[in-house]
Amino acid sequence: MGASTFLRRLFGGRGGTPGGVQHLCALCDALLSESGEYASTALAREALAAYQGLDERGRSQLFEVLARDYSPSPEAVGRSASAYQADPSPDTLARLLETVEPARQELFRRLNMAPGGTAALVEMRRVLLRNLKANPGWRVIDADLMHLLRSWFNRGFLRLERIDWRTSALVLEKLIQYEAVHAIQGWRDLHRRLEADRRCFAFFHPQLPDEPIIFIEVALTRSMSAHIQPLLDIASPVTPAHPDCAMFYSITNCQEGLRGISFGNLLIKQVAEELKREFPHLRRFATLSPIPGLRRWLDRKRSERPQELAALARLEQPDWHLGEDTEALQRMLPRLCAYYLLHAKQGDEPLDPVARFHLGNGAALERVNWMGDSSGSGMARSAGLMVNYVYWLSELERNHERYWREKAIAASPQVEKLARECVLAAPPEKGAAA
Amino acid sequence: MGASTFLRRLFGGRGGTPGGVQHLCALCDALLSESGEYASTALAREALAAYQGLDERGRSQLFEVLARDYSPSPEAVGRSASAYQADPSPDTLARLLETVEPARQELFRRLNMAPGGTAALVEMRRVLLRNLKANPGWRVIDADLMHLLRSWFNRGFLRLERIDWRTSALVLEKLIQYEAVHAIQGWRDLHRRLEADRRCFAFFHPQLPDEPIIFIEVALTRSMSAHIQPLLDIASPVTPAHPDCAMFYSITNCQEGLRGISFGNLLIKQVAEELKREFPHLRRFATLSPIPGLRRWLDRKRSERPQELAALARLEQPDWHLGEDTEALQRMLPRLCAYYLLHAKQGDEPLDPVARFHLGNGAALERVNWMGDSSGSGMARSAGLMVNYVYWLSELERNHERYWREKAIAASPQVEKLARECVLAAPPEKGAAA
Amino acid sequence: MGASTFLRRLFGGRGGTPGGVQHLCALCDALLSESGEYASTALAREALAAYQGLDERGRSQLFEVLARDYSPSPEAVGRSASAYQADPSPDTLARLLETVEPARQELFRRLNMAPGGTAALVEMRRVLLRNLKANPGWRVIDADLMHLLRSWFNRGFLRLERIDWRTSALVLEKLIQYEAVHAIQGWRDLHRRLEADRRCFAFFHPQLPDEPIIFIEVALTRSMSAHIQPLLDIASPVTPAHPDCAMFYSITNCQEGLRGISFGNLLIKQVAEELKREFPHLRRFATLSPIPGLRRWLDRKRSERPQELAALARLEQPDWHLGEDTEALQRMLPRLCAYYLLHAKQGDEPLDPVARFHLGNGAALERVNWMGDSSGSGMARSAGLMVNYVYWLSELERNHERYWREKAIAASPQVEKLARECVLAAPPEKGAAA
């Protein structure tokens, strides 16, 4: 970008944008045209500071400029593509790549040089994602950020760390703040979750030293847990040694700005190996998981097949599970749940997002638990049911491969039987999409 | 890459390549087509191991395949470019980027997931660079590796570490091995270079934990050093406290595989700041630098202007500097050196590579030192001369900017005077390119 | 101690003691007579476990045995002393030392070998101290523990560590638990005390890795604070940079079992040096301190000189300071306070323990602050007054020396004037002891 562009932009070239954004865009152009390294680090630092000073409206204007002015020129692309077609040599390829790569990418790479640059770009993507639906044109920015962040957050750069009561308070308070599955009620609750019968692990990245990227909470138990409330009870006694089961009861992605970059399966696998090393006698690694899409699916099914599912009307009553005569539901719901997990699809994968995640990792659907989560949200989301997915270390790869090749779901005979006994399993809807 | 390609390649599609390379290519294709993360980490690991098992010939064959089969298809590029030209939308841009990016880049990103992946790719580029001249077609591979390594070795990821006698022997022995300017003669020599009147700093990268990327050696002195031998003398006494000068006497890039990614200017700047913090009374940061191109240039000039430079014939004699009557040379050579540094050009930059580096960083040419390096190589490369470049912290940015905008060289009045007094400064070649 | 003693003790030699104590004493005797090191480490470990299993009554019985049976034999002492007097040679001295040293010391040294031994002995002394008044005979145990702990907690072994929000939660929760001057109200309060305008430092000992020995809280302010409430206010804004004053507002000894071993003066001095390094522009290091003995002394004085001090009757009313017409007290109390600090004595040192501590460290009495602490306890202990002691780094040693040689108190002219104006300063008690 030549000096003339630089000056035009600096002095009013972008009429509509207010001072802050205009100044920032000038900094970005200067940064892109700078060949010296001190200067560019200094400019990157200044540009980040300017970005952080923008309000919501300023950021929107910036994104507009980034989407509009930093994409490759269609004419230049056409020329480079033709040249490459005519003679696909290293030189024409190099020129093609250079022409096609949006200037945004180089801009973001240079911003990343400033102290705190990576964190700022993660944060920028967080803001961007929030507004992407309303501004589909900004998807070009997202694509560039995603491309770079995926490279910088390559698994090779992540390190697994155990979190316990010896961990820095700075990190611990972030667990409290980020926990997305079963909210942590302050420091006492957190402390209970880090006692001797619990484990917590997180991935960290060298550029975000005090920020967990993703973390998982594990309870060491004797036999596989069916209910979440005892695990979350602050007053529960610390159980004695010799666990045979590791229950993964919560896993949280902390950085919204890294959405779409998957860390979970790697985390579970490394944590399982770590635990196996510490407790060679662990026989089972299992989750105690919500079924977030169950209630919505039940409602839909009920409207489709009102007669067969009439009993589900009871779910509308508050605290229905505390009442009497719940036997019918206790028989019906687990079967519907098993059927839902095995047969309700989105494309050729399970409709349920948690099922997609664990089954895609190579876990097996092991058990459906009645009143697994009787909290308000547990009742609302999944009629109080929870499921266990089991990670058999020896079968992970096989399950994983069968899932990705054939979309085959590994499930225990018990769960398969439940699904077969489900009222919906019978005709008329034989094989129909759920 | 579809399954058919995969199978074709697996079963003999590349007739000419021997078993090892064929197997490795099959692994690479599998890695590119794998969507699950365990599997891809495992494949990446396996592919790296296969790569490390290849001999020279195998690597050449691999590079052939990488250059030939992993570049974008010209037809597809043409289609995507046309679509983008017709309608430059986020979707057409995304498709264009995807089509244009060589599959090699994704392959390298995935190899980087394996433990030791980054180190292996740096090493792969080292081997590639060595053979690039003979195989110009491989430049497409180099471009992709360079693109990724530049992103991963972004300055934001580097950390400065002091090296001293407390440092791990594993790292210290690498200094001995890598030192490129003034060879380190074993552990005693190294120890002397880490005494209380010396400093050594290196950049490290989280993915190469025991590998210095670049390191610099500094002597803390009273007044600016003119001669290198006293600094390199193992038996020299450790000088007392209160230095006023930091002499940068050696700077070595350790990783051939990162050639072209510049770390030196950032290192010098950070080290100068670090030293300023430790020794607030330091008045000067200067180098004691070789002039590697001087002798060759003198020879060339002598053949062009044999009469004026007749005295240089003496340089052909071994140990000429130990003889008598060197006054004439002692008068002539520093002037020629000053002239060389200020006026001999490659394009519009100095011909001398060390001058390009320091002047480009914003340093100033301060002094020419007679018999600055009387070692064999010092005599051979630069007739025993050395120069001091000075880093005035307050003027770095200005010098740097003037250098990059106008190719102006900051030099002391003393050096400018020497250049003016040079025999070549007179007509006939007034201002002619040197 | 021979095997016979061992067996006698093991099988009922100490009729009165219950099983646990008897077993423990047997272990102690075995430990003392053991010459092999594995065995003694194992025995030490077992003995500590047995000790930790004792209840209150068991510990009392143990202390009885330790006081009675592990002191040197008077006869043997007599013999060794005579031998030494007759011939004061290395051998007679060695024998004398051996005879005189209570077996308890060797026992404690051996217990200290077990993992956690040091912590257990510190804890044992804590229990012992609590019961010392009621059991004066146990002072012999205390003397031995003190002798050893003083040696093991030699300042050379302590390391200063900064405490901030990056510190381990394990350590931070101990600050909440131990803080003795201004109680910390949970994690939010703690967090406020570790913000950017605060500093906290502690001494740690290698044998008690997660246990602060003593810690100090510092507020960085502009000008010297006169009131404690603003410093303790969780909602107070974090003040901007460029402090000129470091206010030591709380210092807490954490380990009751180390009572009598002084760490405070060293801590204050090291912290002042540390802060001076971080903030070269700090002009003043001062405390904001309570005057814990003031109210009690005022009450005593009032009963001695009821007429002159009649106005003090008002202090009996709750919330007197919230009422009107406090001018008389506002004039009288600071003068009495200054008089108290300068003239009320215990022996030849100040009666007030906080004054003894700071003045003995070399600080100077700088200012008396009206309503420095208007909390309930502040009103109750010192009628709402607080004082500033100033640590002038350049005068510490001189003040310190004058204090210890002449018991001279360094005070500002302002405080000295207040004391002279005090109603008690006049005859009849001119110079009499307060």
Added chain:
Amino acid sequence: MGASTFLRRLFGGRGGTPGGVQHLCALCDALLSESGEYASTALAREALAAYQGLDERGRSQLFEVLARDYSPSPEAVGRSASAYQADPSPDTLARLLETVEPARQELFRRLNMAPGGTAALVEMRRVLLRNLKANPGWRVIDADLMHLLRSWFNRGFLRLERIDWRTSALVLEKLIQYEAVHAIQGWRDLHRRLEADRRCFAFFHPQLPDEPIIFIEVALTRSMSAHIQPLLDIASPVTPAHPDCAMFYSITNCQEGLRGISFGNLLIKQVAEELKREFPHLRRFATLSPIPGLRRWLDRKRSERPQELAALARLEQPDWHLGEDTEALQRMLPRLCAYYLLHAKQGDEPLDPVARFHLGNGAALERVNWMGDSSGSGMARSAGLMVNYVYWLSELERNHERYWREKAIAASPQVEKLARECVLAAPPEKGAAA
């Protein structure tokens, strides 16, 4: 110590001592009489510096003063002892202890407060020990230093650290310098001893952070090594994985100033446990040890029983083992060695110091190795023989206890048979002391 003593000493009280020592003694007295902590830390620092400035003669004079003037007064001891005999109360005991403890101990405790104090006292004892034979009166100083160092180097304060090629060069060069059993020939030799088939561990103390206290070198082998030369060969190949044997082939106490404080048995035990954790399949922990006293004992025996041991005359010839016809010696010497180890005594313990150490630790004498050490010193000390002591973890405590109670030596049947077959085993000296 009152001020008058102080002044007397300062101004010439010790006529004979030169300026440096006189000044130091004045500092020591001031240090002992100082009650403030800053002052005493400053004095301790100054006194240490003065001590370090003394030459050999100055130190001797200092030791004279320390031995003469800092022992308890015989009269005061007599009085305190009588008072304690008359009434053995806490107070009389406290006074007795105070009177009896040499002022040296408090002096050393106070010197220990200075930075580097512990190291300086360890060094002081090293110098003292060297001159103790010539100056028996200094034993009182040694007793006090030993008393304190034993307490400060209590095993509870030691931490085990693995030493490898990642360790600081500062520590590694000390291994080269200290190694006392099989000298390390520079950095390459050291590197070989830290390769993947070797382990090295050391104890460190928090007050001597860069100083190993004791270290051990281990070779991981398949089957028990009989010869030391292959283990010491720099060029030997690094052996593949899956060792079944850990050979302790060198153990060195580094700090002469800690002589008499035993660390070795604890080190061996902890290292064995550490190795067992890393290599669960290790079947045997054994030493390959010299028999330092063998040759001397053989010479003595030969002079006692010249006829039976006539064959030993051959040992006088240089390189006898390289000659022919060594069968007779090859039969005779191992038997004599076994006899020596089992029956030659010093008191009721083995005469051989290495045997005393390992057998006292609970090891068992396993095997005698012909030409175990064919180096010059190996031939000179023990006629080329070496022995293996085995540490069976499960039998350590039993062996240890039997050794200490009955002085019973655990030996393999094979070694016992060798001893029975020894020419000296027959009458006339049946069972007589060797």
